[in-house]
Amino acid sequence: MNALLGVLRKPIRAALRWQLAATVALALAAGVLAGVDGALSATLGGAVSICAGAVSAVVASKWKAQSAGELLVGALAAEGVRIGLIVLLLWLVMATYRGVVVPAFIGSFVFTALFFAMAFFVRDYE
Numbered sequence: 001m002n003a004l005l006g007v008l009r010k011p012i013r014a015a016l017r018w019q020l021a022a023t024v025a026l027a028l029a030a031g032v033l034a035g036v037d038g039a040l041s042a043t044l045g046g047a048v049s050i051c052a053g054a055v056s057a058v059v060a061s062k063w064k065a066q067s068a069g070e071l072l073v074g075a076l077a078a079e080g081v082r083i084g085l086i087v088l089l090l091w092l093v094m095a096t097y098r099g100v101v102v103p104a105f106i107g108s109f110v111f112t113a114l115f116f117a118m119a120f121f122v123r124d125y126e
Contacts, residue, residue, distance in 0.1 A: 045108030056082035
């Protein structure tokens, strides 16, 4: 994981840390409200967002753009990977985990996905 984080710039690393902290907090809250299945559902919801965001950031960081057009194509490719992975992981959890607590799962996913968008507001002085 450290090698992965070393490739990513400060805003993305900050967003991933925020997502992880939010996932832990939401898992604890869901565990209190809905028990073990609630905690696991919230953890899986956050994990979907974290994994998709991390893979998307790696795809974007590997893209070597020489023009504005190539940069746009790289950003769209990274976002396409992120959306595709989100759809796949959401489906995988919903199809395989019979005890999923849907409000905890979806709520945690949506909340942590919003944190990924917050990377835009982190300054990068590197």
